[in-house]
Amino acid sequence: MGRRTGRDVRDLRRVSGGSELKEQIRAALESTLRDLQLEPPAQIQLDAPRDKRHGDLSSNVALILARASGLNPRALAARIVERLQERDDCGADVDLAGPGFINFRVHSSGVSAALRELLRTGVEVGRCDAGAGARVQLEFVSANPTGPLNVVSARAAAYGSTLAAMLSLCGYEVQSEFYVNDAGRQIELLGASVRARLTELRGGAQPVPEGGYQGDYVREIAAAIPGADADAWLALPDAESDAAFGAFAVERMVDSQRGNLARFGVRYDRWFRESELHGSDAVSEARDELERSGYVYERDGALFFRSTTWNDAKDRVLVRSDGTPTYFLADAAYHRNKHDRGFAKVINVWGPDHHGHIQRMQALARAFGYPEEWLEVVIVQQVNLVEGGEKVKMSKRAGQLITLAELMDEVGEDVARYFFLMRQHASHLDFDLDLARRQSDENPVYYVKYAYARICSIIRKAASSGLRLRAPELEGSGLDPGADAPLPQAAALERLEEPAERELVQQLVDYPGFVRRAAEAREPHRLTTYSEELARTFHRFYHEQRVIQEDRDLGLARLALCHATRRVLASALHLMAIEAPQSM
RNA sequence: GCGCCCGUAGCUCAGCUGGAUAGAGCACCAGCCUCCGGAGCUGGGUGUCGGAGGUUCGAAUCCUCUCGGGCGUACCA
Numbered sequence: 001m002g003r004r005t006g007r008d009v010r011d012l013r014r015v016s017g018g019s020e021l022k023e024q025i026r027a028a029l030e031s032t033l034r035d036l037q038l039e040p041p042a043q044i045q046l047d048a049p050r051d052k053r054h055g056d057l058s059s060n061v062a063l064i065l066a067r068a069s070g071l072n073p074r075a076l077a078a079r080i081v082e083r084l085q086e087r088d089d090c091g092a093d094v095d096l097a098g099p100g101f102i103n104f105r106v107h108s109s110g111v112s113a114a115l116r117e118l119l120r121t122g123v124e125v126g127r128c129d130a131g132a133g134a135r136v137q138l139e140f141v142s143a144n145p146t147g148p149l150n151v152v153s154a155r156a157a158a159y160g161s162t163l164a165a166m167l168s169l170c171g172y173e174v175q176s177e178f179y180v181n182d183a184g185r186q187i188e189l190l191g192a193s194v195r196a197r198l199t200e201l202r203g204g205a206q207p208v209p210e211g212g213y214q215g216d217y218v219r220e221i222a223a224a225i226p227g228a229d230a231d232a233w234l235a236l237p238d239a240e241s242d243a244a245f246g247a248f249a250v251e252r253m254v255d256s257q258r259g260n261l262a263r264f265g266v267r268y269d270r271w272f273r274e275s276e277l278h279g280s281d282a283v284s285e286a287r288d289e290l291e292r293s294g295y296v297y298e299r300d301g302a303l304f305f306r307s308t309t310w311n312d313a314k315d316r317v318l319v320r321s322d323g324t325p326t327y328f329l330a331d332a333a334y335h336r337n338k339h340d341r342g343f344a345k346v347i348n349v350w351g352p353d354h355h356g357h358i359q360r361m362q363a364l365a366r367a368f369g370y371p372e373e374w375l376e377v378v379i380v381q382q383v384n385l386v387e388g389g390e391k392v393k394m395s396k397r398a399g400q401l402i403t404l405a406e407l408m409d410e411v412g413e414d415v416a417r418y419f420f421l422m423r424q425h426a427s428h429l430d431f432d433l434d435l436a437r438r439q440s441d442e443n444p445v446y447y448v449k450y451a452y453a454r455i456c457s458i459i460r461k462a463a464s465s466g467l468r469l470r471a472p473e474l475e476g477s478g479l480d481p482g483a484d485a486p487l488p489q490a491a492a493l494e495r496l497e498e499p500a501e502r503e504l505v506q507q508l509v510d511y512p513g514f515v516r517r518a519a520e521a522r523e524p525h526r527l528t529t530y531s532e533e534l535a536r537t538f539h540r541f542y543h544e545q546r547v548i549q550e551d552r553d554l555g556l557a558r559l560a561l562c563h564a565t566r567r568v569l570a571s572a573l574h575l576m577a578i579e580a581p582q583s584m
Numbered sequence: 585g586c587g588c589c590c591g592u593a594g595c596u597c598a599g600c601u602g603g604a605u606a607g608a609g610c611a612c613c614a615g616c617c618u619c620c621g622g623a624g625c626u627g628g629g630u631g632u633c634g635g636a637g638g639u640u641c642g643a644a645u646c647c648u649c650u651c652g653g654g655c656g657u658a659c660c661a
Contacts (some may be wrong), residue, residue: 023602051604060603063641073641099641126615186661212659302659313586313657320659327661355588356656381589386596423597426589428654435610441623442610450623461620499624510600519599529598532608543616543625555607562620575660 005524006437009420009429021091021110021509022046025057026140028090029102031437032083038065047486047505052499055103056092058109062100073100076304099391111502112493114509119487119564125371125571126512131172138164138340140349141163141261142179145253146190146213147404152351152466155429157404158420158576161266162347162524165575170519175269175343178261179334182250184327188239189213191246196228198245218364221249223254260405264413265577277333283325286333287318305332307363316360332364339370347522355379378522380425385435411436418445421576422528444532449581451535452573454542462548467555471563478582490557495557500541504561507534511568515575524576531572537567562584 026492030040041064049058062077063302069076070128077100084094084102092104118125140160143153145441168174185287193212197219208214224249225233254271263265277283287303290296295306301321305328308315318329338346350357358377365375385392385402392402407416415436422444430466435443459479462468471479495515496505511530518526573580 045603046605047600049604050599050607058603062643063603066641101604146661181661184661242646291607299660304659317659322659324659326659330661352655354656358588379589389595424590427597428590430595435596439623443607443623446623447609450621454621454624458620465620501616514600521601523600526598529600529608532598539624540626542620546620548620561636583621 009133021106021114024089024091024110025104025106028084028087029059029061029080032080032087033061033065035083038069041065048510049101049103052503053096054101055095055105056431057104057106059102059104060100060250061520065291066100069544076100078220088097091241093267102129108494108497109490111386112490112496113164114430115493115496115564116487116490116510116560118508119560125567126515127169128377128512129146129171130225130516131167131170134172134343134344135175136172136344136347137177138167138347138349139177139179139341141266142181143227143257144181144186145257146186147215148217149257150400151385151407151431153382154264154404154407154416155383155420156349156351156380159268159425159524162417162421162576163347163349163519163522164385164526165572165577166457166515166524166527167569168518169575172507176267177180177270177272178257178268179252180250180271183278183325183330187246187250188242190218190249190571192241193218194222194225195234195241196243197468198234199327218249221252224252229267232441236369237323243509260403260408263408264355264404265417269466273335274330274334276331277337282333282337283330286336287325287329289336290318290332290364290367293367293369293454302435305364305367307360310359310363310366312359312363327361331361332368335361335364336368337376339368339563345374345376347378349378349380352379376522378433381428383420383429383431385433386430391430392433414449415443415445416577417578418528421525424523424525444528446584448531448535448569448573449536449579451582452566452580453582453584454571455538455562455569458542458547458562462555462559465548467548469551469556469559469563473567488553488560492553493557495554495561496544496561498541500537500544501558501561502566504534504537504541508564508568511571515571525570527576531569532563534572538569 026044026046029044029046033040041061043057044061046057046059048056063073064085066073066076071079074096081096081102084090090104091110092106094142095103095105097103106269141149141151141153141156142210149157156175164176189209189212192209193214196208196212198205201219201222203351209219225245229244229248232327233241233248235241255261258271283333290305296318297306297310297315299306303318303319304315305318306315316328317326318332319325350363358379363378366372367424404416410433411419419431419436420429422532439446441447456479496502514526516529518524518530541561545558547555547562549555570580
């Protein structure tokens, strides 16, 4: 898989992203520009304006080309509009507005054709081939197996799993991975802590070591050790004993983390053990390769990596003066391993405490000779739980952590996922526990779910009064797939002319491109915004127009609109791993 | 000190990689159920987009500086 330049990506977008309608207008516009002896810009901007009065699509070409053409933007736009109006291949009414925008109001035949296209695309709305099968690895959470998952890990889990689903829908071959740090000093400490608690359980007295783990879960682990094993491990010399207890504890913790993540709707393609690297030659190979690269030197008996070559604040230690490898070297080996596995791109989702590590990691990738865009690091910012208007104090040492499991017990999986996804990942998140607990209209998750349930209800109701459409994706869903009535022809859908209907159609048609842009920007939170807006438009449509009514053709057209909305909402909720309820 | 992130309505935040009069929710007020689900809809008002420069037809968005807040800055992981 070769490097993909920005240009390649743009070209792909044009092929796969835009609706036919948009491409038709784009083509007409390009051709008009050539008629006027103007070179069309590399990428003609043609977007839906915020304000509906400006039409369905709007282009800024006149503003862009004004300088080159020697005309002021408005005059140039006027000439372009004039030419466009003479053509009949545009499928839209054209007019000039503002400082030189060219606005298109798509004919209703075009709108209905777009809707029909969406309804015909099969079960997977929003699927496109922007990724062209490129292999992407997405690593997220990767919390140490030394304690339960906290809320930042939970946020990263919601973020990462949703992004993975989005990329996958956009044609990338995604592998999700959890890196388990099951080696090193922290594991020894965990083992020693468990051993201390076990001794305590047996009536002895042994303090938890300096810097060890204090939480109750350590006692629980100790209590779960089979007696015979415990006897044997206690008899070992200290270092080996710690290691034995540590290994047991790690397995317990990983199982628990895996279980909680699964409950949270997150499953990984692979759980990668750091110990796997140490057990093979991977670590020493990474070290050798770095030494060959020449970006390595020895000082004070330790081996340093010259990461300052790539703007890191200081050089980093690879091997300590006592001869033991650092976590950083293991990480080097890990990323080398990722590269060897053939990923075209690797995305690491890290917590806020790791943002200082980005430079050195990028430096490593550079030293290994990987392309600049190969490694992408995303930081998911911290989470404040807010209750009664105040931040909940969380102290790791006192064991007063709110865990993912507790959060799910408290507010439910769907609410938790949605709340974590509501905010941009780079922003600190205030998680309002009071609001999250409320199962009411104030809680935005239910707003979206309610819209979905309402649509399902309408579909049921319509079927019982003889109004039904063929909708194969509803097989086995409990909703009537209505095998007898085919999808209305575009002509029938043309009757969807009310403002609420047109707006709904346009939001629906925009969905595939929206998902793709959100995926490429690594911003899954946009799905929540989109879902809420779509739900709002649907509710308005529902209040303004009746689906089930005398005029059967109009009823079928509106029912088709309901089906399309249902599919898109289902897709968005599915990407977020949130249940779409048929009733609530 | 250095680095990263964030400053948008009273509060919590959107703003889809530069577009037209900056938008939602919450909170407050007033309306809407003989009718497909009222967990809904409709109206009512809020802004020096932290500040100052710059880039250009056009800036919340890009660049520089600056002021606040947060986090990070281990031969820990």
